[in-house]
Amino acid sequence: MENNVNQDDPKVIIALDFDNMAAALEFIDKLHPSQCRLKVGKEMFTLFGPEFVKALVARKFDVFLDLKFHDIPNTVAKACKAAAELGVWMVNVHASGGKPMMEAAKAAIQQSQHPQTRLIAVTVLTSMDQAQLSDVVDNITPEQQVEKLARLTLDAGLDGVVCSAREAQLLRGFTDDNFLLVTPGIRPVGSDVGDQKRVMTPEQAMAAGVSYLVIGRPITQAADPVRVLDEVNRTLVS
Numbered sequence: 001m002e003n004n005v006n007q008d009d010p011k012v013i014i015a016l017d018f019d020n021m022a023a024a025l026e027f028i029d030k031l032h033p034s035q036c037r038l039k040v041g042k043e044m045f046t047l048f049g050p051e052f053v054k055a056l057v058a059r060k061f062d063v064f065l066d067l068k069f070h071d072i073p074n075t076v077a078k079a080c081k082a083a084a085e086l087g088v089w090m091v092n093v094h095a096s097g098g099k100p101m102m103e104a105a106k107a108a109i110q111q112s113q114h115p116q117t118r119l120i121a122v123t124v125l126t127s128m129d130q131a132q133l134s135d136v137v138d139n140i141t142p143e144q145q146v147e148k149l150a151r152l153t154l155d156a157g158l159d160g161v162v163c164s165a166r167e168a169q170l171l172r173g174f175t176d177d178n179f180l181l182v183t184p185g186i187r188p189v190g191s192d193v194g195d196q197k198r199v200m201t202p203e204q205a206m207a208a209g210v211s212y213l214v215i216g217r218p219i220t221q222a223a224d225p226v227r228v229l230d231e232v233n234r235t236l237v238s
């Protein structure tokens with residue numbers, strides 16, 4: 001481990017998104033929980049299941065289980081309870097599933113063996129720009145839709161939202177730091193944007209008021225992933 005600048009509260013959440021468990025574990029074995037948190041998404045959970053998540057929890061990493069549940073309240077509540085009982089740090093739902101669904105999810109986590117598990121809600125995917133949003137919702141900008149869903153999430157009593165860092169300043173106009181802004185679409189200078197549309201650099205994102213930076217491919221696909229993580233962490237030291 002080259003540095004441990006964020007020892008108490010690492011700001012980077014690495015999106016694992018590997019299709020090979022051995023390669024993922026080899027990568028994780030180079031990391032320490034003081035450097036980063038880890039995110040397991042739909043690909044790895046579908047391929048490797050809860051046992052993979054438990055292996056990361058056993059290594060003392062804070063795990064964000066990013067399954068973005070979106071279903072009727074009863075189904076989402078049970079899924080969130082099951083996720084919390086894996087011992088993960090954070091789980092999420094889609095805010096567009098509605099307030100009763102979010103409230104049911106929160107209540108289910110509070111009744112689980114791990115009531116401290118954070119619950120956040122996805123607003124507008126960071127891969128969506130105005131044109132893509134207009135394909136699904138009329139007459140609204142990404143910023144307006146993010147604000148609308150963030151206010152709904154706040155009313156439902158959740159711990160925060162997934163949004164892009166571009167909306168962070170807007171959301172900080174009516175939230176305090178206890179409301180978590182978890183932001184994918186983070187791209188260190190010079191890295192490929194890929195399918196992300198609403199992007200910011202790590203430094204810009206932190207300056208805008210985000211709580212956590214989700215970074216996947218710019219780290220996991222780098223020639224020296226640990227060096228890239230260390231460089232990002234260094235830029236976050238105030």
Ligand SMILES: O=c1ccn([C@@H]2O[C@H](COP(=O)(O)O)[C@@H](O)[C@H]2O)c(=O)[nH]1
Nearest residue numbers: 015041124125126184185214215216217
């Ligand atoms: O709005 C969203 C919600 C989730 N994601 C997830 O974050 C990572 C981003 O990975 P990169 O390789 O840094 O693009 C990925 O797992 C997505 O499923 C998101 O990008 N946007």
